[in-house]
Amino acid sequence: MRFLPEGYVGIATRTENAAGFIALILFLIVFAGSTLAQESTELPDRLRLGVVVAADENARDRVEPFRLALEDIADLPVDLFLMDTMGDAVEAIAEGRIDYARLSPSAYAAAYRLCSCIEPLVTAGPDDFPARFYAILVGKRGDAKISLADLKGVRLAVGGRNSSTGYRVPLANLAADGVDVKSHFSTLVVVQDPVDGIRALLDGRVQAALAWSTLAGEAKNGYTAGTLNDYYVSGGRGFKDLEIVWRSPPIPYSAHSLGKGLPDVLKRRLRAGLMDMRREDPGAYLAIEPDLPGGFEPVVHADYRPVVRTYEDAFAGVLEPSGR
Numbered sequence: 001m002r003f004l005p006e007g008y009v010g011i012a013t014r015t016e017n018a019a020g021f022i023a024l025i026l027f028l029i030v031f032a033g034s035t036l037a038q039e040s041t042e043l044p045d046r047l048r049l050g051v052v053v054a055a056d057e058n059a060r061d062r063v064e065p066f067r068l069a070l071e072d073i074a075d076l077p078v079d080l081f082l083m084d085t086m087g088d089a090v091e092a093i094a095e096g097r098i099d100y101a102r103l104s105p106s107a108y109a110a111a112y113r114l115c116s117c118i119e120p121l122v123t124a125g126p127d128d129f130p131a132r133f134y135a136i137l138v139g140k141r142g143d144a145k146i147s148l149a150d151l152k153g154v155r156l157a158v159g160g161r162n163s164s165t166g167y168r169v170p171l172a173n174l175a176a177d178g179v180d181v182k183s184h185f186s187t188l189v190v191v192q193d194p195v196d197g198i199r200a201l202l203d204g205r206v207q208a209a210l211a212w213s214t215l216a217g218e219a220k221n222g223y224t225a226g227t228l229n230d231y232y233v234s235g236g237r238g239f240k241d242l243e244i245v246w247r248s249p250p251i252p253y254s255a256h257s258l259g260k261g262l263p264d265v266l267k268r269r270l271r272a273g274l275m276d277m278r279r280e281d282p283g284a285y286l287a288i289e290p291d292l293p294g295g296f297e298p299v300v301h302a303d304y305r306p307v308v309r310t311y312e313d314a315f316a317g318v319l320e321p322s323g324r
Helices: 006-042 059-074 086-094 105-115 164-176 194-202 227-233 264-280 282-288 301-311 313-319
Strands: 047-052 078-083 100-103 118-124 132-140 155-158 187-190 208-213 242-247 255-259 296-298
Touching: 047 059, 047 086, 059 078, 059 264, 059 282, 078 086, 086 100, 086 105, 100 105, 105 118, 105 164, 105 255, 105 301, 118 264, 118 301, 132 164, 132 194, 132 227, 155 164, 155 194, 164 194, 164 208, 164 301, 164 313, 194 208, 194 227, 194 242, 208 227, 255 264, 264 282, 264 296, 301 313
Parallel strands: 047 078, 047 100, 155 187, 155 208
Antiparallel strands: 100 255, 118 255, 118 296, 132 208, 132 242
């Protein structure tokens, strides 16, 4: 039997360990390289960005910082397509003519209804509170807390049938909660705007009204934004007599959406870059979200469920005008 000095054994062991470690490193490099190569072959040649401009004649220059930032994030050329209306953007992304669009919640729901081929990445918010708002039903405060059951048979102020928070979202989501607005209330009274509905409630023309709110910040001031805040800021009388009876699930403010067929590696890259954009490139962020300076938050399809309901067959009947 041959005996080796203890020092030699230690050196041999370390050498074997080093060799094994080097082999592991080489394997990981090769594996990572093959994975990156596989992911890169999945990426499109370029990204097609659709932006709704309405009557903004300077839209191309205004949006350019965002387009350039998106190129850096995606590591792809980004082509800009200007859309006249949100409906144009819905059709374009549903038909695959663009890959990315900044949509409203209702536009996202409409596009999803057309093809189920899109998914949201992020939403923007107006401030540092969660980037969500609510459709609400407001009553007049009494001696005890009001419930929906207490309002059965009374008159309800609503917006026009195309109003999202003044009609479509609350009617569909109340129906999902088991309340058919048209049979629960005696009359649906169409008002000019949500603040007019609050005035109608306080002067007795109706006994409940639909509105919207962030439900963030101080309740005594009508929260940070929404119908209650608008009424509070206007100095309207009777603000303290208002009580929120029902609220919808939270709704994101916007939907930065992609075609669902794009590779997951690109989706992850875009979401991560957008989340950092307000901090790292505020000019690019404000170029696409000038009215919502609070930054991006991640979203998924389920976050838009309160609005998606308004396009589902199960709730179509309750959204049809009844003539009352």
